[in-house]
Amino acid sequence: MRGSFPFRAAKVSLRGGTPPARSPWRGGGWPAAGIGLLLLFPLSSPDAFLLDVFTTGFLLAAFAASWDVVGGVSGQITLGHALPFGVAAYACALLTTLAGWPLPLAVAAAVLLAAAAGLGIGALSAPLAGPFVALLTLALGEIAHEAAVGHTFFSGPGGYAWGGEGGIPVALPWRDAAPFPSYYAALAFLCLASFGMLRFSRSGAGLILRAVEGSPITALASGVPVARFKRMAFAVGSAFAGAAGAGFVVHVGRATATDLSLELSFQAATFAAVGGRGTIVGPVVAALVLHVLFRALSLPPSARVLLYALTLLVVLRFFPGGVAGTARDLASRRAGKEGGRPPRPGGRNRNGDEAP
Amino acid sequence: MASPLPQVLLDGLFAGGTYALMAAGMALILGVVKVINLSHGAFFTLGAYVAYALAGRGVGSPLAAAPLAAVIAFAFGVFLGKSFVNPVRSHPFALPVGTLACALLFEQAAQLVWGPHPLSIEAGAPWIGPGGLVVRRWGAVAFLSSAALLGCLKRVLSSRPGLPLRLIAEDEEIAGSLGMDVEAIRYLTFGAACAMAAAAGALLSPSGAVTPTMGRAPLLLSLVVVIVAGMESVAAIFLLSIGLGVFGNACAWLLSPQWSYVALLAAVCLLLAARPAGIVATAGRRD
Numbered sequence: 237m238r239g240s241f242p243f244r245a246a247k248v249s250l251r252g253g254t255p256p257a258r259s260p261w262r263g264g265g266w267p268a269a270g271i272g273l274l275l276l277f278p279l280s281s282p283d284a285f286l287l288d289v290f291t292t293g294f295l296l297a298a299f300a301a302s303w304d305v306v307g308g309v310s311g312q313i314t315l316g317h318a319l320p321f322g323v324a325a326y327a328c329a330l331l332t333t334l335a336g337w338p339l340p341l342a343v344a345a346a347v348l349l350a351a352a353a354g355l356g357i358g359a360l361s362a363p364l365a366g367p368f369v370a371l372l373t374l375a376l377g378e379i380a381h382e383a384a385v386g387h388t389f390f391s392g393p394g395g396y397a398w399g400g401e402g403g404i405p406v407a408l409p410w411r412d413a414a415p416f417p418s419y420y421a422a423l424a425f426l427c428l429a430s431f432g433m434l435r436f437s438r439s440g441a442g443l444i445l446r447a448v449e450g451s452p453i454t455a456l457a458s459g460v461p462v463a464r465f466k467r468m469a470f471a472v473g474s475a476f477a478g479a480a481g482a483g484f485v486v487h488v489g490r491a492t493a494t495d496l497s498l499e500l501s502f503q504a505a506t507f508a509a510v511g512g513r514g515t516i517v518g519p520v521v522a523a524l525v526l527h528v529l530f531r532a533l534s535l536p537p538s539a540r541v542l543l544y545a546l547t548l549l550v551v552l553r554f555f556p557g558g559v560a561g562t563a564r565d566l567a568s569r570r571a572g573k574e575g576g577r578p579p580r581p582g583g584r585n586r587n588g589d590e591a592p
Numbered sequence: 593m594a595s596p597l598p599q600v601l602l603d604g605l606f607a608g609g610t611y612a613l614m615a616a617g618m619a620l621i622l623g624v625v626k627v628i629n630l631s632h633g634a635f636f637t638l639g640a641y642v643a644y645a646l647a648g649r650g651v652g653s654p655l656a657a658a659p660l661a662a663v664i665a666f667a668f669g670v671f672l673g674k675s676f677v678n679p680v681r682s683h684p685f686a687l688p689v690g691t692l693a694c695a696l697l698f699e700q701a702a703q704l705v706w707g708p709h710p711l712s713i714e715a716g717a718p719w720i721g722p723g724g725l726v727v728r729r730w731g732a733v734a735f736l737s738s739a740a741l742l743g744c745l746k747r748v749l750s751s752r753p754g755l756p757l758r759l760i761a762e763d764e765e766i767a768g769s770l771g772m773d774v775e776a777i778r779y780l781t782f783g784a785a786c787a788m789a790a791a792a793g794a795l796l797s798p799s800g801a802v803t804p805t806m807g808r809a810p811l812l813l814s815l816v817v818v819i820v821a822g823m824e825s826v827a828a829i830f831l832l833s834i835g836l837g838v839f840g841n842a843c844a845w846l847l848s849p850q851w852s853y854v855a856l857l858a859a860v861c862l863l864l865a866a867r868p869a870g871i872v873a874t875a876g877r878r879d
Contacts, residue, residue: 313685315692360865367628368864370688371815374630375860378808382854502696505689513685538700538708545697552686552693553676 267517271427278419287415289531290524294422295484297523298429299500300507301516302476306354307505308513309437310469311449312361313370316377317477317504319357320350322496324478326384329491332407333398339409343482350478351471358470362463365452374498381496403492406485418487425483426520429476434516436472445469446514499541506548598725600845601838606731607799608837612830613738614792614810615817616745617785623761623823624781627677627687631694632814633807635665635786639793640802641702647713654713654730654795655737661794662787669786673779695807702804710801734795739830741791746826757781761823812856813840819863 278287303317324346331342357376361369398404436442448455448462456462485491494500504519507526511518526547530540555562614636621629642664643657651657672694680686719727748754756777759767768774793807800806813836821828840852 307685311684313688315688360861364864366684367688370630370692371628372861372864374692375812375857375864379854379857379861382850382857386848386850498692499696502689502692506693509685509689536704538703542697542700542704545693545700548693549676549690549697552680552683552690 270521271423274423275420278416284415286532287419289528291415291419291422291487292484293524293527293531294419294426295480295487296503296527297507297520298426298483299477299480300504300511300519300523301430301433302473302480303501303504304473304508304511304513304516304519305433305437305476306469306473308508308515308519309442309449310445310466312358312466312469313367313505314357314361314373314470314473315370315498315501315505316357316373316375316380317473318496318498318500319373319377319380320353320474320477321481321484321500322380322384322491322493323353324350324481325485325491325495326404328482328485329404329406333405336407339407339486343479343486346482347475347478350481351475354470354472354474354477355467357474358467361470362466374501377496377501378498381493381498384493384496403490405490408486408489422483422487425479429479430516430520433472433476437514437516441465441468449514502548503541503544506544509548510551596845600841602725602727603731603799604838604841605834606728606735606837607796607841608834609735609830610738610792610796611810611813611837612817612833613741613795614789615814615821615833616742616826616829617788617792618814619818619821619823619829620757620781620785620788622818624757625673625677625681625778626761627681628691628815629677629782629785630688630691630811631672631698632786632789633809633811634695634698635669635789635807636793636796636810637702637802637804637807638665638668638698639790639795640797640806641706642790643794643797644706644711644713644802652714653733654797655733657797658737658791658794661790665790666783666787669783670779672786673782674775677782678775678779695811699804699807706802706804708804710803712801713798728799730795730798734792734799737795738792741788742826742830749826809840809853809856812853812860813837816856816859816863819860 274290277290299317299321303314306312306314306317327346327349328339328342331337331345332339335342337345357373360376361372364372437445444455444460444465445468447458448460448465452462455465481495484495507523508519510526511520511522513519526544530543535543614632618629618632621627621632639658639661642661643654646652646657646660676690676694677687680690718729721727749757756767756772759770760772760774760777764774767777789810792810813833816836817829817832821832836856840856843852843855
């Protein structure tokens, strides 16, 4: 994204002066070109399956970016990020079918509920350090999953048993969602959500969260209420995850226990690791590419999860900062040789790699 | 038929005693390698599938399957420890996510090979004890072998050959400066701990259904044991595992099998919420 030549020259010439005001899309034209291509794609009359793969991919990409708000920007490694996603999905389904709420109201309530769930997870995990955050979030996610698998909801007069493995249907105001509006709605949602998350990650709060990730003790000593900011990171990330979950359930038409599964949480972490943690755009791109690639191979679901796990292991082993992160480090190292900003000696960069 | 309670307690005792073998492996990894290994449950599952495959070829005894499962798991564990865990040890992100990836990788591979459906192993006729108490043969064998192996582990750890392990757990820099190959001891310990998990899985395989995700509950049980009992005392690990085994079995009997897993999950959450500082101190210093 970063580092085309004129941009770097401008940065060097401005060194010491006031930094230029940056738009959140500081990657220049590439995201715009990508969006343009995605907008054009349905016009090439692809088949309905591919269109559906992309629509799901957009929602998954927004979910991956919301993982990045929690796990990348603020460094709280969550392995239960499917919880807000699934909570919103189930809330959407239950509120529309059992309570008869109109869809927009149910979606809004679902997003709020997901944010509240995130606030709760954040409050529980704020005192914990390192791998214990991963452990706690994993356990919470699995509890939610087991509850969804084991609980059966009953509808009133018909007496249908809902819940369990079969999931709960959503009452939608339309009969059959047309593929084109779904595609464009999901794409618009992805653009809006990633824009919002980029704004958040580059705002003052995002900067403080990155400081908390770098060194909680230093942040605490500088007067940052660390626990409050951790809660905020979880709440914001979970709200976006909930929005993605609500969008997903509206697209698919049914909330199932897989929306809460460990595999889904793990997928989000995989996308973030491959795309580069803390970049928001990286996980979005990684999610789109990997999802479309693996779905287009038409493998059984378990083979797909297997491929995700393999990809992640290879990436973690050889590019611990993510593919994009390692490429960026290489680029900045080269820039350092050319007389740009020298890398910090002996320190660690924000991906945890040893600086050269 | 008398009250089922003694039966529940006895089966819980057998299962918990065998889980202790796996939990001790988890404690070894936490102490010597100083990481939390989320793929520990996958090795348990591996052991169970090895026992199932052997049972299909006429070797019915889990006692025969356990050594084979242990050797296979040792090989995979050494590979995992040397090629993945050691290089990424200092990355707070790569370690939990990577070991979870290993676990999911194995779960999905097992699902592709053996299918998602529960499989069962014929375990032979049980002994009928006093008062209609059913003493399952595999259970007694598993409990006794686990206790024997843990006794050996305790002896090894407290004698001269176990000294490097204890020294690395205490201070790896001093161990390195004394000429010990810290990295090699780490991955060998990792492999041995994985072998212990697989042996436990093979020994316990006739107790219930063999499924790809069967390792998740024992993994959580080991985590709870390690968090509460620490890594110093093998006896504490053994007793706590038995307690949790009985507790899990009672939950499964009173509510439903699924609830013992949820109870373990809730225990992890409560423990982490109740004493975060104590657990962080237990896990030792990273770097």
